[in-house]
Amino acid sequence: MPKIHLPTPLRPYAEGAASVDVAGSTVAEALDGLVSRYGGLRKHLYDDTGRLRSFINVYRNDEDVRYLQREETAVSDADALSIIPSIAGGASAAPPTLAGAMALSNDEIRRYSRHLIMPEVGLDGQKKLKAARVLAIGTGGLGSPLALYLAAAGVGTIGLVDFDTVDDSNLQRQILFGTGDVGRSKLSAAAARLQDLNPHVRIVTHEERLTSENALAIFRDFDIVADGTDNFPTRYLVNDACVLTGKPNVYASIFRFEGQASIFWAQKGPCYRCLYAEPPPPGLVPSCAEGGVLGILPGLLGVIQATETIKLILGTGEPLIGRLLLVDALSMRFRELKLRKNPECVLCGPNPTVTKLIDYEAFCGVLPGEPPAAGIPEVSVEELKTMRERRVDFVLVDVREPHEVSICAFPESIRIPLGSLPQQVNRLSTADEIVVHCKTGGRSAKAVQMLRQMGFQRVRNLTGGINAWAERIDPAMPRY
Numbered sequence: 001m002p003k004i005h006l007p008t009p010l011r012p013y014a015e016g017a018a019s020v021d022v023a024g025s026t027v028a029e030a031l032d033g034l035v036s037r038y039g040g041l042r043k044h045l046y047d048d049t050g051r052l053r054s055f056i057n058v059y060r061n062d063e064d065v066r067y068l069q070r071e072e073t074a075v076s077d078a079d080a081l082s083i084i085p086s087i088a089g090g091a092s093a094a095p096p097t098l099a100g101a102m103a104l105s106n107d108e109i110r111r112y113s114r115h116l117i118m119p120e121v122g123l124d125g126q127k128k129l130k131a132a133r134v135l136a137i138g139t140g141g142l143g144s145p146l147a148l149y150l151a152a153a154g155v156g157t158i159g160l161v162d163f164d165t166v167d168d169s170n171l172q173r174q175i176l177f178g179t180g181d182v183g184r185s186k187l188s189a190a191a192a193r194l195q196d197l198n199p200h201v202r203i204v205t206h207e208e209r210l211t212s213e214n215a216l217a218i219f220r221d222f223d224i225v226a227d228g229t230d231n232f233p234t235r236y237l238v239n240d241a242c243v244l245t246g247k248p249n250v251y252a253s254i255f256r257f258e259g260q261a262s263i264f265w266a267q268k269g270p271c272y273r274c275l276y277a278e279p280p281p282p283g284l285v286p287s288c289a290e291g292g293v294l295g296i297l298p299g300l301l302g303v304i305q306a307t308e309t310i311k312l313i314l315g316t317g318e319p320l321i322g323r324l325l326l327v328d329a330l331s332m333r334f335r336e337l338k339l340r341k342n343p344e345c346v347l348c349g350p351n352p353t354v355t356k357l358i359d360y361e362a363f364c365g366v367l368p369g370e371p372p373a374a375g376i377p378e379v380s381v382e383e384l385k386t387m388r389e390r391r392v393d394f395v396l397v398d399v400r401e402p403h404e405v406s407i408c409a410f411p412e413s414i415r416i417p418l419g420s421l422p423q424q425v426n427r428l429s430t431a432d433e434i435v436v437h438c439k440t441g442g443r444s445a446k447a448v449q450m451l452r453q454m455g456f457q458r459v460r461n462l463t464g465g466i467n468a469w470a471e472r473i474d475p476a477m478p479r480y
Helices: 008-014 027-037 039-045 106-111 122-131 143-153 168-172 186-197 215-219 232-245 296-314 381-389 418-427 442-453 465-472
Strands: 003-005 019-021 056-060 080-085 133-137 157-161 202-206 224-227 249-255 258-264 323-328 333-338 395-398 434-437 459-462
Touching: 003 027, 008 039, 008 080, 008 418, 027 039, 027 056, 027 080, 039 418, 080 323, 080 333, 122 296, 133 143, 143 157, 143 186, 143 296, 157 186, 186 202, 215 232, 224 232, 224 296, 232 249, 249 296, 258 296, 296 323, 381 465, 418 442, 434 442, 442 459, 459 465
Parallel strands: 003 080, 133 157, 133 224, 157 202, 224 249, 395 434, 434 459
Antiparallel strands: 003 019, 056 080, 249 258, 258 323, 323 333
16 A cells, blocks of 8 residues: 655644555545545645645655646555645756855955865855855744854855844744843844854844835845745745745745755746645644744754755755755654646746735735634633633633643643544533633634534633733743
């Protein structure tokens, strides 16, 4: 029987399985066997009309079935199918157009001596690095190692885009910052750290949110853009701005123990929209804040981004153009899948319909000013406190994973992980008043939607989740 590999975000809906053997002679039959066995996967793989969702790609071995016979592609017992959801050519490529060669000082020659004795870099290559201008979008888990290694390597101009402040929960993975930086502007702390690491590089900061209004102007002054963002609207914005300005987009994404990396460069290969034409619906793909991430993983993927960026600048090696690198840190396995330019791509295809930057929050279904749980009945933590104190008759349901419950929990709650809610819904009664919570309110909002579809009318979502309770009601409770 062919084997189907499941990415981490889908495993909770398949009883935690990383791979499943399923009978079938075609991709469609194998997927049908998969969702028949694990019903919770169906809504994640198929839309309401029964079509495979646009943000789900299926590979037979290393070939995207979209470019074979789609879901009618034949499979044998020796084949492996990989489901590749969105999480945001092997030929050597010439480097981007860079500024003219720059002389190196004696101090720089000593600093970069290990580069200079490499024939693949040498003096000319180091001058290319000094002349290069790289823009890093985000200074978080991916942007931290990326920026550090670019500065250490001597990339002459490094642009940083961020508008956040340092939080103590960042320090598990964002190695640009230290405990003394908590509460400080990320860009201020990052610029100081990078200048201390290498005073010969120039740091250009853009302390603002990247938007459709400013992206083209910011990108125009750089040769390469590296995407270290953590949300779909910004990922599509970065991709589209790169295509419209002709810049390569050095991409990486992470979740728990898994990561992806590639270079999207429409002039030489596919763009991000060629791989994922449309984003998933809001809330369907969990964020790292909800699902977590191994602190080392963004370091690994950020270093890959830095490596690919330097290869582009030097014009050496085989950049990840037309290739998607999959990283599984738990098994420490690397797999590579081929990417092809989509001839029907609305952005980089021969007949584009997207010719300017758009409203990406609306495109991704996140409407300005509308919270993710819009339309979901809610209860505040202050109201919950009153309900508990007055012993109001209600049921509190915790949809977090068991390992999260061990960190902090309400002792009276019923624990039903979101992925197993359809199977355990018989533990709840439609006659009860129900309050559902998770860490911050995203997963519990989805649980409320599911319960309402099942006939539960007296169900509400705890706004802000148990973290809001710990912050505003019980400071002694751990926050994570």
